[in-house]
Amino acid sequence: MISTSLISAFQTLLGKENVLDSEADRHSYAYDAAVLEPVVPELVLRPTTSEQLGKTVALCFENDLPMTVRGAGTNLSGGTIPTKEKGVVILTNGLNKILEINEQDLYAVVEPGVVTAKFAAEVAKRGLFYPPDPGSQAVSTLGGNVSENAGGLRGLKYGVTKDYVMGINFWNAQGEYVKSGGRTVKCVTGLNISQLMVGSEGTLGVFDQIILKLVPPPVASKAMLAEFDDIDKASQTVAAIIAAKIVPCTLELLDNATINYVEAFTKAGLPTDAAAILLIEVDGGHEALVEDDAAKVLDICKKEGARRVVLAKDAAEKNKLWEARRNALPALARARPTTVLEDATVPRSQIPAMIRAINKIAEKYRLQIGTFGHAGDGNLHPTILTDRRDKEEFHRVELAVDEIFDVALSLGGTLSGEHGIGLAKAKWLEKETTRATIIYSRTIKKAVDPKYLLNPGKVIGG
Amino acid sequence: MTQDLHSLARMLMELDDQMVACMKCGMCQAVCPVFAETMREGDVARGKIALLEDLAHEMIRDAEGVQQKLNMCLLCGSCAANCPSGVKVLDIFLKARVIVNTYMGLSPTKKAIFKGLLTKPALFNSLLDVASKFQGLFTKPASDVIGSSCARIQAPVIGGRHFMPLAKKPLRKLVPSMSTRPGKSGYRVAFFPGCVVDKIYPHVGQAALRVLEHHEVGVYLPAGQACCGIPALSSGDKESFDQLVLHNLELFEKEHFDYLLTPCATCSATIHEIWPLMSGDKKESLRDRIQAMAERTMDIGQFLVDVLHVEVPTQGSGTRVTYHDPCHLKKSLKVSEQPRALLRSNPTVQFVEMAEADRCCGCGGSFNLQHYDLSKDIGAQKRNNIVASGAEVVATGCPACMLQISDMLSQHGDRVAVKHFIEVYAESL
Structure with a gap:
């Protein structure tokens, strides 16, 4: 239990309305988007200024309170689930100001609670581009994105969050101010602490300000959808596109199981007998160049054995092609009560082996698994459809997840491409x-x- | 108390199958108007579902705390419309409100209003008739364009509100009842004006009737209509809700018609969706009757465009008119293009879209009474978008939205008129 005198100290610091200690309030910060047991925090604190944040950290340190910083709570690996003993949640959604967007020097300075999509939209208004686009960007915060080194659909061409972090100023565990990185393209002053902070999942410091790199946006884009009756052909197509020195901004794959779930949900007329669908988008700084790349990709798809390729003629058609990919998670999520969304990642050449292994695991453990994901960077989302209330089935899910990781590692891959390690x-x-x-x-x-x-x-x- | 919580938990477990579908992704945070203001997890759908689950699994003791969170909701359905896993959030919340509020008990005020007045339409109506005669003593006009009033003296109930006065004569006095045969349209409809149109906006009801007459649609308008039931249900009073449903059902079953039309988004959504949803505890025969009435219920704009196929020419020029999507029309009933088509069909109207046209106005029925400051903050965003659109008239399809929007515009002194889309359409005939 946290003493009443400490609670009033927090209330004096943050204002009564920003210290949540009622049972109902605390229970609503016990979970995130990971399928894990909730842990109810002792206290939820919501600083609204940088100074308050620093003092909050210092006060927690003095009183030995474990701190879990939380933005929108969309974490898929339990990174924002508080600590069991005396755990305190520090909310960043009161620290949501974009402090600067510098159009000459191509950077922005933000507080950690700024919502990713809102930031991207503000940047776009000024004719600039912030590429990282994690699936939860409509609600996720930049502080969370940096803490998890979030990825997204544009990873292959534009990189992930770490490629856009120029500097981070943060509070250390004691509540002292640490500055790292800066506003210049070149900066070798001191240790490269900002990159140590990226992906550290709140274990090394509490972010106060983040300096992010911006780039000029592409002026043209072209999307196409290719169907394959063999997953190997889809994979060879991906390899051939990259071998032809073309880097698409999007290269998304849906496997047969996912295609079937999406079709059952949308009745959009998807080819339910196809082994895989690739959604490919190329973009660039010049219309003619993009047209040229699109034509080359189209040829490669056909040469590598796509049985059908549809090229979007305009924005409306492009939007329609995206429909299948957009509906992948909604369709899978609706099929069963619980959705376990994994992100085991392999070198892109190993995608066919990975998908075959996942299908075998699904069969072995009698589970429904749909796989979709980012074929260009090997980041797949095997999505297990289950009901966490069914203990026996959920045990099989846990065994399957273990095996999926084993296979990913044996293929030279990694446990997590973009969701983080967290508790899970x-x-x-x-x-x-x-x-x-x-x-x-x-x-x-x-x-x-x-x-x-x-x-x-x-x-x-x- | 432990024993009590145990039986509350057991009742809530009925919702477990629906609640478990929430994967806690948190995407509802992007669209919840209440969360946008408070930024508290307990105010957004994911948080409320987590709390209800905790109550159902007896992991939390403070049922009253959960009840407060549960009531902190506009029931606008924005979260459900945006939910990746298709959680039926409104179903869960309405049923949970019935369970939790029945359990905790209604407030004495609500009990007096729902059980003593709302379920007794004759008494309710005659009281309001008296009130309409005396309201001028306590209030004064606030805006000539909007027609709103505000308090003449310090009045705690009214506060700073700019509200629409009760009509001098309600619709049921102007048009007590109707039963006409179909003309060349071949259709006959029943007309359910709803409480707010009857008592505050009778001219909206008259405009709707004029439009139906113009298109030679036969009308059945029975006397003695009662409230659709949503205010009682959203406060968890299922008993009053059931009484109101049965009263209206029996009244409308007296004659034959093709569709039951309302000019109120909330009434349409309630009869079409909520009546069947809450009929699970009824006998099969009654359930079937409710279902049959629900299936025939439609928004008046949807009827004109989708059933009658009225001619809708393209953009006119003249008065700049914008449109606010009522949540219960767009998010519940998926009606959004039809009202716009009707507005565009008026040749003296230049239709302009406002930003975030489908963002909730913040009224939420009794939410406005319980959480006025919050309701006002949400409404201010709507007001800003309306003003930024440069429109001279804002049209919508729900009289409750009209009340809220009038309050917001009037308080800011904006000279923007508030109309129902059917009025604008009627002007063109």
Whole structure:
């Protein structure tokens, strides 16, 4: 229990309305989007200024309260589930100002609670582009995106969140201010702490300001949809496109199971007998160049054995082609009560082997799994459809997830492409790395957070 | 109390199958008008469902705290319309309100209103008739363009509101009843004006009747209509709701007609969706009758465009008119193009879209009474979008939205008239 005097200290600091201690309020911050057991925090704090945030951290440190920073709570690996003993949630949605968008120097400075899509829209208004587009961008926060190193559909061509982080100013565990990186393209001052903070899932510091890189937007784009009756052909097509020195901005794949779920949901007339569909979009700075690339990709699809390719003539047609991909998760999510969305990632050449293995695992454990994802970067989303209330079935789900990770690692892949490790995957981390890696990481953690108060238990366990 | 919570939990477990479909993705945060203001997880659908699940699984003790969160909702359905896993959020919330509020008990005020007045249309109506004669003593006109009033003296119930006065003569006095045969349209409809049109906007009802007459549609308008039931149900009073449903059902079953039309988005959605939804505890024969009435119920604009196929020429020029999508028309009934088509069909109208036309106005029926400050903050966004569109008239399809929008515009001193789309269409005939 947190003492009433400490609660009033927080109330004095943040204002009564920003200290949530009622049972109902606390229970609504016990979970995120991961299928894990909820943990009810002792207290939920909502600072609204940078200074309040720093003092909140300091006060938590003095009183040994473990802090879990939360933006929109869309995390898929339990990174925003609070700590069991005396856990406190620090909300960032009161820190949601875009502090600067610099059109000459192509950067922006934001507070951590700014919503990704709102930021991207503001940037677009000024004729610039912030490419990372995680699936939850309509609600996710930039602080969360940086903490998780979020990806998205544009990863292959434009990279992921880490490629856009120029600097991070943050509060350390004690509540002291640390500055890293800066506003210049070149900056080698001090250790490269900002990149250490990217993907650290709240375990090394509490973000105050993030400096993000902006780029000029593409002026033209062209989308097409290719159907394959063999998953290998789809994969060879991906390889051939890249070998032809064309980097599409989107290269999305839907497997047969997913196509069938989407068709059952939308009745849009998708080819339910196709082994895979590829949604390919090319973009660039010049209309003619994009037209040229699109024509080349179309040829490659046909040459590599696509049985049908549809090229969108205009924006309306492009929107229609995207429909199948957009409906992938909604269709899968509607099929059964619980949706376990994984993100095991393999080198792109291993996609056919990975999908075949997933299908075998589905059969072995008698589970429904649809797979879709980012074929260009090998980041797949095997989506297991289940009912978490059915203990026996859910146990099979857990076994299947274990095996999916084993296969991904055996193919030279990774546990997580973009969802983070959090609580859900911490136990597998050593399998992909080494014991020494874990110890090395924990040593860093211990040095900067001696009391283990910054989102303890996440990523590196301990 | 432990025993009590146990039986409350058991009742809520009925909703478990629907609640488990929520995958806690949090996408509802993007569209919830209440969350946009409060930024609290307990105010958005995901948070409310989590709390109800906790109550159902006896993981939380403070049922009253959960009830408060549950009532902090406009029932606008924006979350359901935007939900990736298709969770039937409104079904869950309405049923949960009945369970939790029955359990916790209605407030004495609500009990007096629903059980003592709303279910007794004759008494309710005669009281309001008296009120309409005396309202001028306490209120004064606020805006000539909008026709709103505000408090003459400090009045706690009214507060800072700019409200629409009760009509001098309600619709049921102007047109007590009707029963006409179909003309060349071949259709005969029943007309359900709804409480707000009857008591505050009778001219909207008259415009609707004029339009139906123009298109030679036969009309059945029975005397003695009662409220559609949604105010009672959204406060969890299923008993009053059931009484109102049965009263109206029996009244309308007296004559034959093809469609039951209302000019009120909320009444349409309630009869079409909520009546059958809440009829699960009824005998099969009654359930079938409710279902049959629900299937025939339609918004008047949808009827004109989709059934009558009235001619809708393209864009005219003249008065700049914009349109606000009522949540219960667009998100519940998927009606959004038809009212716009009718507005465009008026040759003296230049139709302009406002930004976020389908963003909730913040009224939410009794939400406005319980959480006026919040309702006003949400409404201010709507007001800003209306003003930014440069429109001289804002049209919509729900008299409750009209009340809220009038309040917001009038308080800001904006000279923008508020109309029902059927009025604008009627002007063109």
